[in-house]
Amino acid sequence: MAQEEEQHQQPQNLQVLSALDAAKTQWYHFTAIVVAGMGFFTDAYDLFCISLVTKLLGRIYYHVDGSPSPGSLPPHVSSSVNGVAFVGTFSGQLFFGWLGDKLGRKSVYGMTLVLMVVCSLASGLSLGHSATGVMTTLCFFRFWLGFGIGGDYPLSATIMSEYANKRTRGAFIAAVFAMQGFGILAGGTVAIAVSAAFDRFFPAPPYFVNPAASTNAAADYAWRIILMFGALPAALTYYWRMKMPETARYTALVARDAKRAAADMANILKVEVEIEEEQTRVERITSNSFGLFSREFLCRHGLHLLGTASTWFLLDVAFYSQNLFQKDIFSAVGWIPNAATMSALGEVYRIARAQTLIALCGTVPGYWFTVAFIDVLGRFAIQVLGFFMMTAFMVGLAVPYHHWTTAGNHVGFVVLYGFTFFFANFGPNSTTFIVPAEIFPARLRSTCHGISAAAGKLGAMVGAFGFLYLAQNPDPAKTDEGYPPGIGVRNSLFLLAGCNLLGMAFSFLVPESKGKSLEEISGENEGEEEAAAAAADVYHNRTVPVSV
Template sequence: MPSIIESEGSELGDAHWVQARESGIGNSQVETNYSDERRIAILAAADSAKLEWFHIKVSLVAGIGFFTDAYNIFAINIASVMIGYVYGGGDIPPRALTTTQDFCLKVATPVGTFVGQLVFGWLADVYGRRKMYGFELIIIIVATFGQAVLSGSSPTVHIVAMLAIWRTILGIGIGGDYPVSAVITSEFAAVDIRGRMMSSVFAAQGLGAFLAASVACAIIRGHEKAILAETSLDNLESIDFMWRLLLGLGAVPGVFALYFRFTIPETPRFTMDIKQNVERASRDIKMSLRVGEDVAVGEDAPEDIGIRRNTLPNFWDYFKRRENWLVLFGTAYSWFALDVAFYGLGFNSAKILRTIGYGGPSKDPDPGSVGDVLREIVDNLQKISIGNLILVSVSLPGYLFAVLSIDRVGRKTIQYMGFAMLTIIFVIMAGAYNVLVDTQSGLKAFFALYCFANFFQNFGPNTTTFIIPGELFPTRYRSTAHGISAATGKFGAIIGQIVFSVSESKGSNYRSIQIALGVFGLFMFTGLLSTLLIPETKKKSLEVLSNDTQTVSGKGKSRRRGF
């Protein structure tokens, strides 16, 4: 029998042998199964690989998708204000979207994302990560272009309704990107760099939000003269063009990433465990990670290596075990709790900014003076765009801290810390709200607390809730379980928007924010509790973390994780 595991891969190879034995598989049984030996060798090679250009390429290709997703999600903050000026209602100018219109426009994307995460998560486990990887990006590009070229409102269909439909479709594509990107990155990554790779992919979200805020500032600055030159408040053509340009530019990064999405190889774990093709996985891992002769390569033919099939009965058999469904509940609810606040505040940053003086009318404009109203519109758009840029900028260090510390500190520790800090911050902001917003010094303190909240969301559960579900489950269910966790999070995003809309209908903008902050603080505390159900994943192979026997026909016994 040829040597399969050599040099630097040997230690991890030995670890996989130990895992097989601990799962209840006898030495003789393992040693006589050559296919299983090769599977162990491939896993050892992938898990022990040094950082290669291929790892960087995978992170970049996945990251560009998240960059595009975040741009499209957060560009609506300022775009909705622009749309309100052009198509909103109200007897006294400037116009604005109604609470219902604003709610529909902002909740449409999370609704679509919810669907996309469930559907594409399942499809990626059935048909492969690679096959799904480009299709969701095509949906994003088409939907982004579609909303940018919409015609104006008609007597039968309001443009906000059509925008909501397009943004729901956009959300489906964005939703598909979450489980597929997470799983592709985790399954290609070596154990020692998996956290950094996955957090780097997710950090692209911050860069996308930053670009959306920056582009909004540039567009508003570039069209200031055109806005002031308008002659009628009933036909603001310059602003109508601005929001279309802002949203439409979100398709550009996706177009550049499309080729790489379709040409990325299938992950070796899917090829082995789902397609049952050990030799193809051997060749792919050798070509991608340059592992030399450590992995034997033979004929490209499917063979039975004893992995349980991805069937509904097997799915229920796995998740009906208490230790497994509790982990899924922990990952799903933690994401839910986080997104209630993350998107509740993120989609309503313009309202937060008005509280601290960035945006909103500084005086009552004279409805008869078109020039005054136009000047007020320009000032408001500039304040909101600059304020958004500031908020996004102060959140970027959180992503950086997460990337640098995730493989040393650990996912669970960072999630604990983040939820704990967010609970404290939101409780203080809600409890001392009236004091904070009454004085200039209080407003500065309020803004500082809000910035700290953004920091600890990203150096905390916003990053870890994305990473952990991509590590904890067997290959055959990994994408589905990540999709379930992510979709539960987007249900939380919908709840967060409902909280803001309902609290806004109960009182003024100031009162609604206080109520929302109090509710968000409660959810952060429950997220802290749900983290107890999740095991630490750093420095462990995906096969250990899956809590599942993935060798020799599934005859070994599962080892229960400690919580």
């Protein structure tokens, strides 16, 4: 009797979704991680490799004859080249996030990849009769490259969350995002290989020895090859991305076709699903279809969306500031020599080697620590810990900054700096990507993830445009290259630490999603709960005739 009563009281999810939640980890899960993850590999490669070639672009196109400086991009050009892809990414996240909920995840998944392949190649073919022409063409293609990259964020996260079982869902989504670390590593490795190869076969003297010869014709080919290489991994995964079926959660809960959802999942995950009463259950679960701008969404998920968007914004202000301007920070502390002591390709080699070392020792391990512990510690604990540790290490860099810039002390600076990247990735850089794909209803999941990710890219733009100016030498008399005086690297680090503290505070608006089904987190099974409650009420109030 107790067991029968419990069955009446426990709401049942759709069988196909329950089967997904309980499915054992299978080969297809790993295939999905690689296929979706290669998009993020390409994303990271394309977004971060530009920081490796901006010095080279300055030396090639903006060198002034007779100048003691090898040349660098003017402030407005540098901010445009670094930031225009983020503007495109911001637009793509909003557009493809919305489109993924309207047309389906798979229907628009291939568009993003095609854009990335075409625009990666086109970026390397940027042509013009002048420096302005080349930079304008480059910025145009990098905007559309960013547009394609932006679409990959909500689609890949949503697809992986909707394929995964609830026990290891966090690890699967984190593994997709962790491919970003390999993309950053690949960008540095390709830059090292290309610059070393060209420098070997087309050697050039340091700038102070022969300014005219230090930037030879090979340098103009090098930056183009580095940018174009980003098309390769995306092109290799296009076929497999097109072979992926639509997710069962979209098919069942948004398209309302439980039969097709069950058939798709039976084919790829080898699960058996009885579909006799599924359609009726679909109607109950999806009967409450409030929209994004409705009062009910605001009451149920308004604070959640504020939490995911604000934490991602604050994280990206710090994360992209650090990533895009590592070369300037390393030069400031003396880890990379003065540009005049190197050839153009030699400078690229030194910058790429420094950034690759940071990625190898801090960035990549941080991502995979998240994969290992996300379903053990939970999203909230990892996010708060990451923000706290990033704050601590940035303060540790800023307070004794003059000590770190003294000759011989740059090794300690680099170690602490690497730890900030480790705890960014074993922390909010991963969790801000994971959580929005779990806590919102299926019909709005891709849209809300796109909004959260777009808020992050606003933060990246603040980092790309703002840090470029703020980190300049605070003494106007010592400011060169056309930059206005800023607050200096030290005070910029204090400012970024403050962003991390705010991010930790806003993390308390985001619910924990560890170990729960997507429908339980988002409240989509409330229709089933009401039906179950009604059934339980009937069960408790039925009368049993008694014979005398």
